[in-house]
Amino acid sequence: MTTAPVPPSSALEPVPDWLDDIEGERALAWVARRNAATRAAFDDAPGFAELRADIETILDAPDRIPRVGQAVGALYNFWTDAGHPRGLWRRTTWDSYRTGPTTDWEVLLDLDALGAQERTSWVWHGAAVLRTGPLAGRRALVTLSDGGADTDVTREFDLDARSFLPASPTAAAGFHREASKGFLAWADDAGEAALLATDFGPGSLSPAGYPRQVRRLRRGQDPSEGEVLLTAAADDDGAWAYRDRWGRTWLLTHPDFHTEELWLLPDGAPTLPAADADRCLAGTGVAVAPGALHVDVPASAAVTPAWDLLLIELRDDWEAADRSYPAGSLLTAPIDAFLDGSRELQVLFTPTPTTSLSGFTVTAHHLVLTLLDDCVTTLEVLTPADPDGVGPWSRHRPRLGALLGDAAAPVAPQAPSAPAAAPGTLTAAAGSPSPAAADPTLLRPGRALLNVSASAVDSLEDDRLWLTVSSFTRPSTLAVGALDADGELDGVEVLRAAPARFDARGVVVTQHVAVSDDGTRVPYFQIGRPRLDDAGSPLPSPTLLYGYGGFEVSLGINYLPITGRAWLERGGTYVVANIRGGGEYGPAWHRTGLKQHRHRVYEDFAAVARALVERGVTAPKQLAVHGGSNGGLLVGVMLTRYPQLVGAVVCEVPLLDMRRYHRLLAGASWEAEYGNPDDPEQWEFIREFSPFHLLQPGRTYPPVLLVTSTRDDRVHPAHARTMAYRMLALGQDVTYFENGEGGHGRAATSAQRAYMYALEHEFAWRALTRR
Known part of the structure; x- marks a missing residue:
């Protein structure tokens, strides 16, 4: 990373302390002025109201799949729509759910009515139905937040009386x-x-x-x-x-x-x-x-009980009983024996250079692993030979044809590709042109780019699974199926298939690799309609590049109803970057972007940006970067360290002032990720990814949209406020919007979310096309 000098504080106008006062009179007055300026610039612009309305229609569509969870034989769902913006908690039976749109729902709690009665802007944070004993299915613990903040309350709810105790x-x-x-x-x-x-x-x-x-x-x-x-x-x-x-x-x-x-x-x-x-x-x-x-396991390990076993996910290498287990492995041991000191462990999963464990679910007799294979999900069913889990486990890849349909068939490759080293492999030749490959950046061309997820219906009762499949252009299909004794899916029943929300005709989805500064290969997904000139060469188009790169969070394949309508239908290209700091290739992929190594995260993202330009997909003035929370920090670094690579920045609920992030709200819990800025040695590397401190007078930055929420009690809104204040003082092009509620999710209702989505996409499109 090229090191830019941090300007002395005397060269910059001080930022007033009152911006830190979340609901202070002066701070909210400043927020109101910035919000008014943003609304004046966008609300009455041609097409904005239509876009906002279309997105709200998508969010409130009555034919959305109502996601359900089973408890004591009933299926529970939380549902919002235009008539119930705060939502309804409701339940139904299996027989009724199978009828589709005619499902008969029993409404248990109306949050709009409750909020009006109690004069509180309640936001749903979930419920736990009691599953055992004489009150099973009759009592629940319901959690609600005022305005969507992480701070919330829990009350016991009587399901028979439909009221709180x-x-x-x-x-x-x-x-x-x-x-x-x-x-x-x-x-x-x-x-x-x-x-x-x-x-x-x-x-x-x-x-x-x-x-x-x-x-x-x-x-x-x-x-x-x-x-x-x-x-x-x-x-x-x-x-x-x-x-x-x-x-x-x-x-x-x-x-x-x-x-x-x-x-x-x-x-x-x-x-x-x-x-x-x-x-x-x-x-x-x-x-x-x-x-x-x-x-007694390594502190970095995550332990989950299942049946009478411990499931141990390793995030660091572990030496136990004269045996080595690599980071990213999944181990198991009987609970009682392990607590008695035995270290007889069975290995259920070992990572490879391209495959990592994304998660798992437990049924009555099986363990179902969700694996990421070069960032694409696949399922594997593991079955113990005996109930105590000590004997051998069988492995089975379930056949998903009944659920996937035609999508399970391999797609024709865009172009032949030379064998590629695994992402993360250091190779000087990575990305080099090859006479045998029209596009040597393609990663494993020809395979279906789909997301398949599985979760147990009830881990105690039976071996049924909720199964969902989707892609960037294919809406979700929800099914239920049962695993037989061998781990094969039996009797898969499709329960819901969501309709398309945008015109995906001609949209092509490909997966590529870029090469970072240290030679590491970094995958990314590209979605859009190719634009070609008369000679067949790509024409640059407005491109939105999304990333996160932190806390071992993986970015995968998901249907894009909002981005499809707001970006792809206009002719834009959308890109998802699987940079280090995330979990796409297991704990090591995350660990190589921690603390003093964090520069690699930003170098990876910049490498993807350069690759898109080199391949002719876009040009710097036509490339916008987008991220939220830790991803907001990511695009803040792009704004301040790589302004020449991007034409616009969309920065949501961000961390930006890394000198004091650990003293603002929940920030103290993230020192293991970023480091401690109170330690002078650590501040030396932290300051290199503190966007607030990297701003320099006399330099022109790309247009930036900063979005936050007054009710965000996880990442303090002062990060966005003070960044906007300083950039405005430096004469930069800054658009700012702060929603009054929504918490870290930045919005509490579909109407609020629709406005945010419309603003983000319209801002980026306008910034990239107005020249």
Whole structure:
């Protein structure tokens, strides 16, 4: 990366502190002026209102697939539409769901009506239906957020009466959690106990704002009376607990974003009395129930219980019992034997240079892995030979023809391709022209670029799976199928097929590799209608390049209803970059972009931008980059370090001021990703990806759209506010919009989302085509 000097603070106009005051009068007045300027520039522009209306129609379309989850035999769904912008929580039966559009729904909770009654802008954050005991299917814990912030509340809901139980601590009262970034979860089979983490007062929140203490409450108890199960260390990210589907209670802390410490709390094991709660919070170390059993795995590993087994995902290499297990592996061991000290581990998955584990789901008798093979999903079914999982496991790739249909057939390649090294491989010849290949950047041409997902219907009851398939141009199809004893899918039943939301005729989807500064091959997907001149050479077109590059998050294949309507139909090209920092090639792909190595993330993204120009897909003045949150930081770096490569920047709910990100809201929890700017040595590399500090007087930057939310209590809106303020003072082309609610998702209703989507796409299109 080319190092640009950071200008002295005296060369830049100071940014006022009042912009940090989230709902301060001066800050909101400044926001109102910027919003008004943005609305004046876009709202009445030709085609904008139509685009916004079309997107809202897509978001509220009555023929969308209603996604459901099963609990106690019923299917539950949360649904929004034009008549219910805040949404309806509802349920139905299997027989009724199979009827399609005529499904008979029982409405359980109307959020619009509740919000009007309570004068609160409630946003749905989910519900947990009690699945066992005499109250199974009759009680639920419902979580709601005021305005969409991460801070939320949980209340017990009576499904028979369709109302919330009173919160006062009496024997007949319901469980209740006050506003916090905590949780409330069922703690027993009868629904008479709950696990609670919330703001318990001074010292009870971590530096990132998450609760440090977990208590167990009996029905009718005040939170102060609950027994103490776990207190995280004062500098941990927080404490959590959950009860798994097999009735076991697990306690865990996150010392940082990428590590955890886990305990099993057996039923009836000794805990700490309520009287010890304050003493535990006053301490700086971890305090755990004396009866809890520690799960001794590497701190970076993620552990999931399944049946009577532990499933252990490794993010670092591990030496155990004189054997080495590489990062990215999935291991298993019986819970009881492992806790007794045995390290007899079975390997269920080992990564390859092109294949990584994306996730898994557990049915009654099978483990279904979702793998990423060069960023494209595939499924593998693993079946233990005996219930304890000690014996050999069989492996099976289920046939998905009944679900995929014609899409399962290989597509004709765009052009022949020379064998390509795996992304991540260092090779000086990568990307070099080859007389045998019309486009040597193509990655594995000819295979179907589809996304297939699987999740268990009920991990205790049977071996049925929810199955979904889609592509960038193919709407989702939802089916249900059952795995037989051998792991083959049997009786796949298509339940819903969403209609097309944009005209995809002529749209071509390809996968390519770019070459980063250090020789690493970086994949990307390209979607659009090719534009060719009379000689058959590509003509540059407006291109929107999207990326994330952090926290081991993978970007994959998904249907593009909004981008299709707002960008592809206009003749634009859309590109998704699978850069380092993400998880597309497992933990190593993520780890090579951490802290002092973070420059690689931005070099990868810049390499994709250059590759698109070199291939004639676009030109710098016709290329916009788009990202949100960590992706907002990504495009902020593109704005300030690579302005010559891009013609516009769309930056949503971003991190931009990396000098103090760790002191703003949840930022303290991300030091494991970015580093600690209070450490002078670490600040030396962090400042090189702090867009706010990279701005220089006298330099012209591409037009930028900064979008955030007043109610975002994860990434402070001050990041976007102060960046906009400074850029405006430097005379730059800045468009700013801050939504009043929506949290980190930046919008709370379909109408708000439609405006955001329309603004983002219209801004980029206008910036790239107005010259």
